[in-house]
Amino acid sequence: MRRRTPGLRREEVAQLAGVGITWYTWLEQGRPINVSSQVLDAVARTLFLDAAERDHLYRLARIPQPPVAGDPPAEIPGDLDTVLTALDPLPAMLVDARTDVLRWNRAYAALHPALVSAPVGERNTLWQLFAAPDAQHHIVNRDERAPEAVAGFRYRYSQNVGDPRWQDFVTRLRTASPLFSLLWARHDVAPPRLCDKRYDIPGIGEVSLRATGMELADHPGVRLVVHTPTDRRSRENIDHLLRRATHL
Numbered sequence: 001m002r003r004r005t006p007g008l009r010r011e012e013v014a015q016l017a018g019v020g021i022t023w024y025t026w027l028e029q030g031r032p033i034n035v036s037s038q039v040l041d042a043v044a045r046t047l048f049l050d051a052a053e054r055d056h057l058y059r060l061a062r063i064p065q066p067p068v069a070g071d072p073p074a075e076i077p078g079d080l081d082t083v084l085t086a087l088d089p090l091p092a093m094l095v096d097a098r099t100d101v102l103r104w105n106r107a108y109a110a111l112h113p114a115l116v117s118a119p120v121g122e123r124n125t126l127w128q129l130f131a132a133p134d135a136q137h138h139i140v141n142r143d144e145r146a147p148e149a150v151a152g153f154r155y156r157y158s159q160n161v162g163d164p165r166w167q168d169f170v171t172r173l174r175t176a177s178p179l180f181s182l183l184w185a186r187h188d189v190a191p192p193r194l195c196d197k198r199y200d201i202p203g204i205g206e207v208s209l210r211a212t213g214m215e216l217a218d219h220p221g222v223r224l225v226v227h228t229p230t231d232r233r234s235r236e237n238i239d240h241l242l243r244r245a246t247h248l
Contacts, residue, residue: 019043027061052155052191059158076103076219083224089242091209091227094216097156098169099125102222107238110245111199111207111227124169126153130177138199140206145197150183151190158189196230204241208234 010028011021019039027043040061044054076094084092084105091108093101101115101123109116115128122131129142129149139145160166174181192213199207209227216222229235 027057052189056155056158056189059161076222080216080219080224087226089238090229091238093225095125095213095223095225097160097221098166099127099153101125106245107242108227110241111201111238121172125149126180127173127176130173130180138201139197140200141196141198145195146179147183147186147188148190148193148195150180150186151188152192154184154187154189155191197227201237201241203244205237206233207237207241 010024019042024043040054040057044057047053049057080094081103084094084103087107088105089107091105091111093104093108095101100120104112104116112128114132115123115125118128118132122128126149129139129146157166157170170184174184195211197209197211199209201207208230210230211225211227213223213225216224229238
């Protein structure tokens with residue numbers, strides 16, 4: 001856990017929160033401790049934690065949380081495929097909490113041909129961002145997106161601590177990507193939010209998209225993510241990309 005008030009020493013934080021220095025040190029290290037929600041609230045107030053960081057603090061302390069949705073159902077209902085199709089020409093996909101891509105529409109496939117044709121274990125947005133060759137994803141603002149993507153992933157990871165499938169994925173990605181390993185070691189955490197992605201597609205040109213994710217209440221663990229062009233040139237280039245894909 002990183003302190004939002006770096007000017008405060010551990011002793012000062014512990015004193016302001018009314019806890020012992022040893023206890024607080026163990027909390028930062030994620031060691032098992034006995035603690036009440038009232039004490040955690042005091043620590044959160046002292047450190048000026050936002051909602052995501054407060055949630056992460058509770059998980060570090062192993063305070064019981066509401067049940068976490070398990071893996072999405074193996075079968076995605078046909079009505080969701082209908083929704084994806086209706087969203088063309090906006091690139092759209094269904095993704096689970098580990099960022100595995102479950103379904104996609106024609107526009108998304110045209111934008112990410114390497115991802116949708118990848119083996120199941122690599123058909124993952126985080127894997128493609130960090131472990132795939134740059135020529136496959138064409139993202140030109142990866143340096144900007146990478147820290148945000150890792151912080152958002154850690155937010156979801158903290159809800160699945162101890163799940164061997166999540167641990168295995170993190171281990172594989174840290175081995176495959178030194179950049180991911182470096183960012184993962186920073187322990188940044190943030191809730192998922194709107195993000196912009198910029199592409200430079202050979203033969204097409206620049207495309208700027210804003211990704212909006214929506215949790216599906218009837219399908220726990222599944223999000224619908226829609227990518228909307230941010231300007232007219234991007235809309236036109238998406239149309240060109242779709243026409244080119246149609247003739248391949």
